[in-house]
Amino acid sequence: MSQSSAYASLLTRFTRLHRYAHLAAIAGWDQATMMPAKGNEARAAAQAELEVLMHATLTDPALAQELQQAEQEAKTEFEQASLREMRREWQQANLLPAELVEAQALAGARCEHAWREQRANNDWTGFLQNFREVVKLSRQEAQLLASAQGCTPYDALMNKYEPGMQSADIDRIFAAVKSWLPGLIAQVMDKQAQEKLLLPQGSFPVEQQRQLGLAVMGLLGFDFDAGRLDVSVHPFCGGVPEDVRITTRYREDDFMQSLMGIIHETGHARYEQGLPRDLLHLPVGRARSMGIHESQSLSFEMQLGRNPAFLSLISPLIGEHLGTQPAFAPENLALLYSRVHPGYIRVDADELCYPAHVILRYEIEKALIEGDIEPEDIPALWDEKMQSYLGVDTRGNYRQGCLQDIHWTDGSFGYFPSYTLGAMYAAQYFAVMRRSMPDLDQRIAAGELSTVFDWLEQNIWSQASRYSTAELVSRACGETLNPDYFRVHLQARYLG
Numbered sequence: 351m352s353q354s355s356a357y358a359s360l361l362t363r364f365t366r367l368h369r370y371a372h373l374a375a376i377a378g379w380d381q382a383t384m385m386p387a388k389g390n391e392a393r394a395a396a397q398a399e400l401e402v403l404m405h406a407t408l409t410d411p412a413l414a415q416e417l418q419q420a421e422q423e424a425k426t427e428f429e430q431a432s433l434r435e436m437r438r439e440w441q442q443a444n445l446l447p448a449e450l451v452e453a454q455a456l457a458g459a460r461c462e463h464a465w466r467e468q469r470a471n472n473d474w475t476g477f478l479q480n481f482r483e484v485v486k487l488s489r490q491e492a493q494l495l496a497s498a499q500g501c502t503p504y505d506a507l508m509n510k511y512e513p514g515m516q517s518a519d520i521d522r523i524f525a526a527v528k529s530w531l532p533g534l535i536a537q538v539m540d541k542q543a544q545e546k547l548l549l550p551q552g553s554f555p556v557e558q559q560r561q562l563g564l565a566v567m568g569l570l571g572f573d574f575d576a577g578r579l580d581v582s583v584h585p586f587c588g589g590v591p592e593d594v595r596i597t598t599r600y601r602e603d604d605f606m607q608s609l610m611g612i613i614h615e616t617g618h619a620r621y622e623q624g625l626p627r628d629l630l631h632l633p634v635g636r637a638r639s640m641g642i643h644e645s646q647s648l649s650f651e652m653q654l655g656r657n658p659a660f661l662s663l664i665s666p667l668i669g670e671h672l673g674t675q676p677a678f679a680p681e682n683l684a685l686l687y688s689r690v691h692p693g694y695i696r697v698d699a700d701e702l703c704y705p706a707h708v709i710l711r712y713e714i715e716k717a718l719i720e721g722d723i724e725p726e727d728i729p730a731l732w733d734e735k736m737q738s739y740l741g742v743d744t745r746g747n748y749r750q751g752c753l754q755d756i757h758w759t760d761g762s763f764g765y766f767p768s769y770t771l772g773a774m775y776a777a778q779y780f781a782v783m784r785r786s787m788p789d790l791d792q793r794i795a796a797g798e799l800s801t802v803f804d805w806l807e808q809n810i811w812s813q814a815s816r817y818s819t820a821e822l823v824s825r826a827c828g829e830t831l832n833p834d835y836f837r838v839h840l841q842a843r844y845l846g
Contacts, residue, residue, distance in 0.1 A: 356419035357429065360436060361632070363413060368631040370404045372590045379588040379595040381459070383580045394459030401455045408443035428634075431816050435633035442510070445498050450490060457483045458760030465759045466583050474748040478725055481758070485718060485725050488761040492719050504719045508764035511640040512771065514819055517716060520767045523833055524709050527770070530837060532739070535702050538690045538844045547685040548677040554605040562605070562671035563598065563612040566664055570616045570650065571803055573623050584756040585611045585697060587618035587647075591630050594619040605672060606686065607698050610651055617650030618643060620803070624811030635814045638822055640765060642810065644772025645779065652701050652773060653780045653839075654802060658684040659795035688844065692740035694750035702840060705773065706739040711755070711766040719763050728752050774831060775823060777839040779806070782827045 374397060381393050417437055424430045461480035468477045492503035499506055505516050563579060577594035589595035596615035600608045621637060629635025637643050654660050662680035669678045676682065690700050696707040714731050717723045723731065732752040736742045744751035757765050783805055784790050793801045809826035816822075820830045 356416045356423070357433075359416050360413070360420055360433075363407060363410075363416075364436060364633065365631040367404055367407055370400060370407070372592075374400050374404070375588055375590050376593070376595075379580075381463075382582045382584075382586070382588070383595075383597060387463075390459065390463040394456055394463075397459060398452045398455035402448050402452050405443055405446070405448050405451045408440055409448075413440060414444075428816065432632055432634040435636075435815050438513070439633050441498075442495070445494050446491060450487065450494075454484075454487045454491065454761055457487055462756060462759040465753065465756070469583075469749055469753040472747070472749040472753070474729060474753060477748075477753060482725055484759065484761045488763050489719060489721065491761075492763075502720065504716045504764065507719060508767065511765050511768055512819070513639060515639075515641070515767070515771075520712065523774075524712065524767075524770070526833065527705055527837075528709065528739075531702070531705060534840060534844070535690060535692070535706075535740075538702060541845065542690060545685060547689070548679075548682050550605065550672075550677040550686075551675055552605070553602040554672055556600045556602060558671050559600050559605050559608050562668060563609060565667050565671065566609065567612060567616050569664070569667070569797075570613065570620065570799065572616050572619055576623055577619055579612065585615055586756075587615045587622070589622075591622040591625050591627075594622045605668075609668075610655055610687070611697065613655040614647045614651035617647035620650070620806075621646040621811055624807050625814050626812055629814060634816055638810075638813070638815050638817075639819050640768035641771035641775060642819060642822065644768045645775035646772075646806065646810065648769075648772045649776040649779060649802070649806065653776050654794070654799075656687045656701060656843075657791065657794060659791040661687060662795050663797055690844065692742050694736075694742060694744060694747070695754055701773075702844060703740060705770045708766050708770045710735040710739060711757075715758065715763045715766060771831070774833050774836040777836040778823070778827050778832055779809075781835045781839070 377393065377397060377400075381390070381397075385393060417433065417440060420429075421433050421437075424433055457480070461477075461484050464480055465477060467473075488507070489503065492507050495506035495509070496503045499509070501509070502517065508515060508517060508520075560579070564574075567579065568574070576592055577589065577596065580595065580597045581599060582597035583599065585596075585598045587594065587596045596612070596619050598608045598611045598615065621643060625637065626635055658680065661683040665678055665680045665683055668683070669675075672678070677686070688700070690702045692703050692706075693699060696704065696711075699707050710732070713735065714723070714728060717731075718725070718728070729748065729752055733743070733745050736744045736751070757763075780790075783802065787793065787801060790801065810822070813822055813825075817825065824830050
């Protein structure tokens with residue numbers, strides 16, 4: 351088999367996988383948004399069948415020979431990068447038996463579907479019945495991957511989301527954050543206690559909030575011919591780059607959460623829509639990592655969306671869709687969206703408290719996968735850490751405590767560190783932008799958002815997975831991840 355035919359055969363295989371994944375993504379979006387409740391068992395079985403089909407495609411013995419042949423004869427840097435990403439997917443799949451892949455898909459679908467009602471009913475006991483199976487299967491996956499990769503079980507799962515990152519790195523980064531974050535939160539809350547702000551007066555009808563969200567998405571460059579906005583229990587960005595599906599959730603007494611949630615998910619969507627169209631069928635054409643993905647959503651939400659300059663830009667839009675009132679004045683919006691108040695819910699958390707929510711989840715899921723704790727131990731640990739890190743009492747409040755997130759329901763262990771890594775990358779990006787564009791905030795206030803988008807497109811979106819995470823960030827910023835930018839950003843925004 352010649353190099354050209356070996357690589358051509360791989361292109362055919364991975365194009366087929368891309369199309370399978372397309373169907374799986376749209377079916378998954380429908381499952382979370384539109385599907386009637388009684389359709390779940392049939393959908394779960396169909397999804398599991400599709401997962402097995404994709405697994406079989408990746409584990410075809412002929413693929414190993416094609417990879418070896420193509421790698422020996424790869425001539426360009428791009429071909430080498432493309433084959434590196436193909437091999438990564440091939441290795442991951444070949445370490446897991448099809449029976450486990452199918453069992454995980456079924457268990458995850460069952461647990462996630464039941465969780466929607468169990469969360470609403472504060473039913474931790476009922477949730478455990480399905481969750482134990484998810485944890486058992488995730489531990490089996492972790493052990494198989496860890497044995498082959500020579501790492502810890504948790505690192506093996508985290509490697510699916512953050513290639514090249516280890517829990518030792520996360521431990522070091524998070525330990526540093528824990529050393530200064532509580533003091534900064536207290537200092538900022540003392541400062542803000544002296545500030546006077548106006549609370550928005552509602553209610554705010556859902557349709558008016560939706561129209562406001564669509565208007566802001568348009569301002570942020572979302573391509574409505576290649577995506578849409580819907581509602582789900584837990585906000586997310588799904589679908590495929592050619593058809594991105596983002597969701598939010600609404601409360602008629604509070605428009606602020608849904609609006610900022612839409613801005614966050616639009617950041618994810620712009621990354622997907624900005625990936626190189628001619629490479630989408632290949633692993634090298636996909637998003638680099640979940641930390642990089644979250645850096646896009648947090649560039650939009652935290653760095654841009656809560657920036658006073660951006661809030662002054664959208665203040666008229668808010669008044670246009672929700673009615674004018676003094677609370678919508680730009681300076682008051684800036685106070686509202688920078689208000690620090692420890693609370694229960696991660697996705698509604700302010701920028702300062704958010705890392706504490708992530709660190710808590712990371713510490714619990716790491717201990718769970720490593721076998722140091724069992725599922726039954728989670729509520730007590732959750733209560734202890736919420737009290738210690740944020741001073742919030744969650745005892746008996748499972749709905750707003752350990753049942754609030756969707757990630758663990760389908761076994762997405764190892765994902766949570768990506769959120770705070772993303773916040774750190776985003777702070778680093780904007781520090782670099784400001785060095786070359788000292789008037790960045792004035793440009794944002796004037797509506798020149800393309801300044802930000804062009805930098806992200808050039809340095810992140812168009813590069814897809816051509817480089818490792820470390821090299822991608824180094825090429826964009828002149829250095830690899832530097833968490834100091836995050837601390838400096840928070841101190842500057844909240845203390846001046």
